[in-house]
Amino acid sequence: MARDKNKRAEQEARRDELLKEVSDIGRPDAYVLHEVIRLEGDEExxxxxxxxxxxxxxxxxxxxxxxxxxxxLRSHLPEADWAKIVSSMGYAVGFLVVVLGRQQLFTENTITPVLPLLHDRSAKTAFRVVRLWLIVLCGNILGTLAIATVMAHSGAFEPPVLKAFAEISHDAIANEFWATFVKAVFAGWMIALMVWFLPATASAAPFVILLMTWLVSLCSLAHIVAGSVEAFYLVVTGAATMNDYALKFFLPTLLGNTFGGAALVGVLNYGQVAPEVEETKAVEGERPD
Structure with missing residues (x-):
């Protein structure tokens, strides 16, 4: 137990040192970014x-x-082509709250825990990654179900707003399995890239989050957590069934987001720093405990 605490303290000190380096040099190299995100993932x-x-x-x-x-926004805007561009910007608000508030979001965790796993390819680390994914995904989905139910039945929103909710939410289950999967790959890729950028853009973090998530919305891509609010809204209002949610949205989106984040960003970005990582591990392995 004491050894684990000491290791965690060392990792936190190392992360703080790297974050200071990122702040000082402005444009950190790929290895520094990798280490910052890996240490954050290890802490998670x-x-x-x-x-x-x-x-x-x-x-x-x-x-x-x-x-x-x-x-x-949609309920107050006229029917025009530019209205979607404006209303889509509102999509970023939820992500700003979640990311800046340091709340656990599944799509962020498709990259941060993957780097420790690539660094330490052991059964113990793999188990920890699966445990993290299951806990965070269950918490996210239950939270979206609860809030979608409140939005639909609390009477907090006027009929024009509820109508706008339904119109926006229809996109979540409008496509077939493979179309949703591909949309989810792109969304997972973009959100994971956002996570990768954030340590290097600390002062501009809100702008990065706004830009990347606005593009996800504008392109009508599929996000497992934000999209679950939309899909559950249709379910609790009777416009869709749980079967629609599970097969048309949840399964293809989960697979696509995970592949887009873990494979396209985590593994590929790890590849460019793998030689430095292995060299560092070899040097550290020669040090006494």
Whole structure:
């Protein structure tokens, strides 16, 4: 136990040192970015399960702003081609709250825990990654179901806004399995790239989040958490069934987001720094405990 605490303290100190380096040099190299994200991922893998779940549940509630804000904007805008461009910007609000508030979002975790796994390819680390994914995904989905139910039946929103919610949400289950899968790959790729950029753009983090998530919305891509609010809204209002949610949205989107984040960003970006990582591991392995 004491050894684990000492290791965690060393990792936190190393992460702080790297973050300072990022701040000082402005444009860090790929290895520095990799190490910052890897250490953050390693810290996430060691977090208490209940704390992870509560943070993930909170993220599921907060991400509803990515439907609420566009819905309110849409209900007040005229029918015009430019209206979607404006209302889509509201999609970023939920992500701004979740990411800047350090709440657990599944698509962020398709990259941060993957780097520790690539660094330490052991059964123990793989188990920790799967544990993290399951806890965060369950918390996110339950949070989205709860908030979608409240949005639909609480009477908090006027009929024009509810109509806008339904119109926006229809896109979540409008496509067949493979079309949704491909949309989800692109979304997972873009969100994971956003996570990769953030350590190098700390002062511009809100702008990076706004830009990347606005593009996800504008391109009508599929995001497992934000999209679950939309799909569950249709389910709880009777416009769709749980079978629609599971087969038309959840399964293809989960697979696509995971592949887009873990494979296209995590593994490929790891590849460019792999020689330096292996060299560092070899040097550290020669040091006494």
């Amino acid at each position: 893998l060691r977090r208490n399960g209940l704390a992870l779940f509560l943070s993930a549940f909170a993220a599921g509630l907060s991400i509803a702003l990515s439907l609420i804000v566009p819905g309110v």
